[in-house]
Amino acid sequence: MTVRRVSAEERLTTSFALGAYAFEASPRSVARAEEFRGYLPYNEGNRTLVVEEGRTTLAAASAIPMRQNVRGEVLPMAGVAGVSSHPLARRKGHVRTLLHQLLDEMRDEGHQLSALYPFRPSFYARFGYVGLPKPRTAAFSPADLGELLAADLPGEVGWERIGEGYRDWRAFTERCLNDRHGFSIFPGYRDVGLRDRDEHWLLTARSGGTITGAVTYRIDDHGGTLAADDLLVTDPLARALMLQFFARHVDQVERITVQIPADELPELWLTDLAVHVEARVARPGSSAPMARLLAVDALAGLPVGPGRVRVELTGDRWLAGSYLLDGTTGRLELVTGAAATVGSPPAATLTAAGVSALVYGVLDPVEVGLRGLGEVPVDAAAELRRLFPRQAPYLFADF
Known part of the structure; x- marks a missing residue:
């Protein structure tokens, strides 16, 4: 089996075909297959990866280079879409492999955030995504x-x-x-x-x-x-x-x-x-969006409240590390190393989903602990609450 990026033309017989089976009525007509070509211009800048075995496409996933506002700052965001797999190749880890590589590549290109509409939220929660409100x-x-x-x-x-x-x-x-x-x-x-x-x-x-x-x-x-x-x-x-x-x-x-x-x-x-x-949320077919941070650098300079807390980000291939989050100037400053412990600020341990939930404003620090997304002592919760007040994000784009 191989993982590779497909060209625009190759989408017709790889990702488009799998996506049609996963998300549309099937079997599709010959005329419907011909309609795929008309979609190519609107996917030209997407990054599409597939898992193949011989000439058979086993799974596909795409990332759309988008932009998103987080607490007043507009940042590059990877919108994940078209995640699908061959019916005979499901539950074999192919989608997991694709997502790791797809997000690796998008992060390397400077995308600091990611969002998607999940086929099953608990699956994407394992990748550090957290739920956002549905319109x-x-x-x-x-x-x-x-x-x-x-x-x-x-x-x-x-x-x-x-x-x-x-x-x-x-x-x-x-x-x-x-x-x-x-x-x-x-x-x-x-x-x-x-x-x-x-x-x-x-x-x-x-x-x-x-x-x-x-x-x-x-x-x-x-x-x-x-x-x-x-x-x-x-x-x-x-x-x-x-x-x-x-x-x-x-x-x-x-x-x-x-x-x-x-x-x-x-x-x-x-x-x-x-x-x-x-707001109807059900699976499959009527999911609420999810999002996550892809890079800690996305936090630097965000407009925040006057909190100050040390966080240990754990269990994530993209965010893991120790950081002091300092909002005393009104803009978040990231401090690492020995300087992060000066003054013995309150400390919390957060998963990728935990810190994403706070930054997007969808969970209170106490809820983060209750949901198993981190360990947040009372003093750290107070500082995180000051840094990241609750705020309802509005994703808007439906992909």
Whole structure:
């Protein structure tokens, strides 16, 4: 058996074929196989590794070079996707082998973070990944938005197909990347697939000529559902402008659904809004994302609170070592060696998932200990809590 990186053309008969079996209805038609070629431009910059035996592809995995905001800093992130294996070669360690090599190579190229959507979270937990919040779906009737119809809101909305408005959409997501913790976006070569397919409407909110909100959506049928994707807004006015636009569909659709971040509260949007909010997590097929640090250097310079603690990172091929995390200046300083023990700061032992959970803001230090992701004494927990306050990350990109 060999592990190698495949070329773009080779994806047609290796990773694409395995991925179709793993994630689509099968057996696929000949016409479906021909459609694979159309995907090649949107995968050109991906790194795809396969395990082979003879001419048979046993497993495949890809990494997408992305960017992600972590506590205000935008860092290179490897989005792992297309992890699949031959049905006769499963549970033989091939995916483990691929992931180790894939993350080794992406880390060597400077990617300091990694994220993915797992087929089984406990499997990826062994690779140091920790769960992130899944965006919620809010569902409501356009009739309940009626009070907005008469509202005189400052600002305006724009409405066009995504193929026409893609440049504005991309620019706004770049802005969100810089402003929102956890936010990540695809590289340009992949993101343009949204423009080229041109299967969505684009709604934008503007204030003073500047875009302050954007959402893509589709309508499935008359009397059906207006299904909006991620509702991206910079302020409540932008959200109100877009909800006002949706209210005008009261005689066209029965229901509106929209994706929202985990910390959004649609029950407070309007007085008489009857809304159902759901985040369904199940396996397979409806997983919440996971993420991890790939390099300790990602921590250097992060905006943090004024904590100071020594950590021993254990059990990980990429992070293991002893470090002093010092946030007294408001920016995290990493100290190693003898200097890390000066002043006898509180100490904690953390796994890769444990430190990732704290940095991404998804677990309290006490929860890290309760989950078996480290040993965190009370004094160290207090310092880690000051360094990394709880904060809800919003991954956004679905890969």
